[in-house]
Amino acid sequence: MIATYKYPVHYLTINSETEVAYIDEGQGDQTLLFIHGLATYIPSWYPMVDHLQSKYRCVAIDLPGYGRSSKGDYPANMSYYAHVLGQLIDSLSLKNVVLVGHSMGAQVAVSTVLNLPNQFEKLILLAPAGFETFIDEHASLLKATAVTETFLKATEAQIRASWAMNFYQMPESVEFMIQDRINMKEASDFEAYCQSVARGVHGMLDQPIADRLGEIRQKTLVVYGEEDALIPNRYLNPGLTTKSVAESGTSQIPDAVLKFIPACGHFISFDKPAEINEIVDSFLTN
Template sequence: MATDDGWVTEHVRVEGRSVHVRRSVGGSGVPLVHIHGFAISGTYLMPTARSLAGRRLNVVPDLPGYGRSERRDHVLDVRALAGALLAILDALDIDKAVLVGNSMGCPIGLEVAHEAPERVHRLVLVSPAGGGQNQPLARGLGQLALDVMRESPRMAPVALPDYLRFGPVNGLRLFHELTLFPSLERLLHTPVPTLAVLGGRDPLMPSPSRVGEVVRLAPEQLAVAVVEQAAHAVNFSHPEELAKLIEAWLDGALLAGGAALPAGVRVVHLPGDAV
């Protein structure tokens, strides 16, 4: 169904169930596929997707069991969601994509890249959650509560209906699984060119010293940037800054040193940097 803002909404069949997808009209090149976080739909990713839709095709699915997609009998784990995302790409006839994940969407994107690197042109990891910095569960829940207070108030009416629909028990179970996902280890062995974007005010992310350690261990194809005033949901709170950063990276302007990045966006590592 076409809308008046240059987007189409449609449903595709994945494993016999309906999956809701938003797709921009126009644009060219390798599609950008946006992957949402846990217990929430892709709606909050739309500000960044709209900002990127001028030149490139953008696709924002609600993963199986989320948002307007058909409910599932059980909550899918990260690995199963990665398989479902590949099935969504197949249903949309997308052979290769730029995956743009946020929060849990980052582990999903990493799983797809490791499982099927030929399907991933490039990988953007915005606030990659999971791992030691979110453990034990009580610590992770405290970080999550602090992040809620740091997010834009405009996020609440977007996120709350999704969280209520997903259910607190399912949300707690999935968040616990997410804290155990080895995001850092998977990131440091990414098989495709990757841009990691961190929010400077995100309590779910590692400390600055830990980020520095990651940078020292970073593989050749990893770039790292910080949006200084953002919390966890950078895609919603700072869409213009994030979109311009992604565009510059995809265009190769970051590597060439010719990117005019917005105020408050800082690149901390580029491929080829001496460490």
């Protein structure tokens, strides 16, 4: 099953075993490179690309193992994805790049700027993973539950419940993405996709960024939904709040601004598209 995208899809060969899909829309002095979160794909950025392409070049990638990119036995950790982004930037000769990452994609974005500290001037982190930390016991528990089999066996009801957790009030506009996820169960490469999701969880835990946030030299925008039900983990870190996690992480970044969106959950781009577009517009023009 190959998902239908609203924008033309381009492909870049990374190596003999890996091909990544991306969209490339709009023009401008700055290039926004969008990095999706765990278990999502390029369409998660539609509301932002629709709006921002009028002022900026907007490039969104399907990370290897996701969407229309190739599926395979990939490491699916932060350093691997950062390396892939570096190759995409070089191959497309992208200039004045601003990384825009959501959730896991934000942790990938931080890993990328730490690896290439002189290549970026600005960084945008939406509901970033990696600000929240876990004791070893809890990290091991998360790894034990994040296995390929778990995602392979997810029922439609479980898939819908998982998606609903991402929103303060789930809009009807996300139904097409839920259908794409349900239809993937019939795809020949579905197991490889599920493996990438499982390894992504492990990769976030094994390559943390919380203790390196002070090394970020880019002007950084951090945005969380006030009603984020996924960050922090309510079961493993019951004493934390989204506000406390957001403030703790952002305070370590030397040049960062933190914004909260009321009545908004984790999947910011679809939960409050007008609000996030206004915040990003303001950050990029100031």
